[in-house]
Amino acid sequence: MAEKQKEMSFLGHLEELRWHLVRGASAIFILAIVFFVFAEEVYDNFLLAHIKPDFITYQVFCDFFNLFGLESDFCNVTFADKKLQSIKVTSQLMNSIWSSLILGVIVSFPYLLWEIWRFVAPGLTEKEVSKSKGFIFTASFLFFIGLLFSFYVIAPISVHFLYNYQISESIVNSFTLQSHIGLITNMLLGVSILFELPVLIYFLTKIGLITPEFLKKYRKHALVVVLILAAIITPPDIASQVIVAIPILILYEIGITVSKRVIKKQQKDAQKSPRV
Template identity: 80%
Template structure:
């Protein structure tokens, strides 16, 4: 009888997980459908915004270097002859569908976190729930901070560099729609996930897999790993890699503080617990 109840409980958890996943995917698909309907506006104002010479980042960098009395390539950006190529019959349709799904995931990220929280919350104590109440807000804030950093800093710098990089005049740059959109969306997702580092360290510390001492001891190794990751998610130019690496290293230092605070709270709670 006990085994039957245990099996039913396990099957019940699977059924509950299934509905959480269904609602999460439904949210992604609904938002993706909205993005697909307004595909022209999404592409003109978001996904293709970086090939507009008056993009805000280019103007700010131009003004900044002018203020310093320095000439800058950001002041003479011209993408007039940089038309993206669609060389397959289904290219634009499939690209708009895939981009809509990615943007649907990004927009629904807080809701997905809420569904995850609803699934794991029944297994937590009241004290654990209260101490983790800000999880959705903090994780969502870091995620969208990564989206903004990628969109307004990493993507425009990378695109400006790559669109103007040329080995010789004998080679003409003619980029495809897939390569451009893939570059932008990969940056959005990759950098945003990297910005979740403090949240990941928080949970790894809670379950005892990570300690502040461990993070400090392997800080140099983390620096090398961050540079490798930055090289993977950014174009092969040092400036973009450094710009990505700096905030991640700052987040790593914040993660050490977060881990230290988790350990401190655990020790404090252990001292308060009654001894038998």
């Protein structure tokens, strides 16, 4: 009888998890449909915004360099050919569907976190639930900071460099729609996820997998890992990789501070708990 009750309890958890997943997937698909319906506006004002010479980042960079009396290519941004190729018959349709799904995941990120929290919350104590209420806000804040950083800093620098890089005048840059959108969406999603590093460190410290001493000891190794990840999600130019790596390393240092506070709090709670 006990085994049957345990099995039913396990199946009940699976059923509950299934509905959380269904609601999360539904949110993604609903937003994806909205993005697909307004695909022209999404592409012109967001995904293709970086190949417009008047993009705000280029103007800001130009003003910054002019402030120090320096000349900059950002003051005269030109793209040899802003027209992207759609080689296959289905390229535009499939690209629109895929990019809509990715944008659906990005925009629904806070809701997805909320569904995860709702599934985990019943297994937490009241004290743990009250402490974890800021989790969704913090994780979402870091995620969207990473999104803004990648959209307004990394993406325009990468696009400006790659579109104007030319080995020889005999070679003409003629990019495809898939390559451009893949570049932008990979950066947006990849950098945003990397900005979740302090949250990841918090939970790994909480369950005892890492400590502040561990993070300090392997700081140099972390630098190598961060550079590798930056190389994966950014174009193969040193400037973009370094610009991505700098905030991630800052977040790593913040993570060390977070880990210290978690350990300190655990030690304090252990001292307060009654000894058996």
